[in-house]
Amino acid sequence: MPVNNSLLIDNEALRARLKIRDFFLDNTVREIYQNVGQALSAVRLELDAARLDLAMIQAAGQIVAQAIRDLRRMGKNFNPDATLLEQEGFTESIKSVIGIVYPENAPAVTCNHRQADIRPEVKFIAFNAFLKMLVTIKENQKECSSVLVSSTRRALHIALDFESTREEANSLGQTAGLDESVSLLNGQFHSTTRRSGISTWKLSIPLK
Secondary structure, X not given: OOHHHHHHHHHXXXXXXXXXXXXXXXXXXXXXXXXXXXXXXXXHHHHHHHOOXXXXXXXXXXXXXXXXXXXXXXXXXXXXXXXXHOOOHHHHHHHXXXXXXXXXXXXXXXXXXXXXXXXXXXXXXXXXXXXXXXHHHHHOOOOEEEEEEEEOOOEEEEEEEEEOOHHHXXXXXXXXXXXXXXXXXXXXXXXXXXXXXXXXXXXXEEOO
């Protein structure tokens, strides 16, 4: 690989890591404010009302325990880079992002790939491209029906199905710059639409 191209890939991987980190941190701050903060406020009200009522004190304790579990879970989001690089991290991070972007009516997820064979820089760039696809679909008020992540020894494939016309799917893909997202890795972005009105965005990234 030419030195200049290697430097460009490293730079793009760094940019991807920062964007991924920003996404997770923004969501963590929102969750702390909306969920944990409200839970602890509820505990305070429960304890004020409980006085010597053992059942109410126990209920407050359960709320605190759940808040602690939520904080531990969200703590992982302060270092998403490490999570992505774990053996099962790529798959788990994809599922986590889907749950964040689509808290209700989440798309079906199928993952079948050789995670250990994916280089770190490829993981970061591919994951950021996936994140960009999913958020673009959501922000344009489209329902994503399925996500497929698969790989062979030669390539990593990520495909998302959603309802859209051919023209709209092509336009959104170009606006989001999805082809540019993986071009440094000699990857390709394809947008196809079936007669049923279901469009598919697919990223294919060579692993060798």
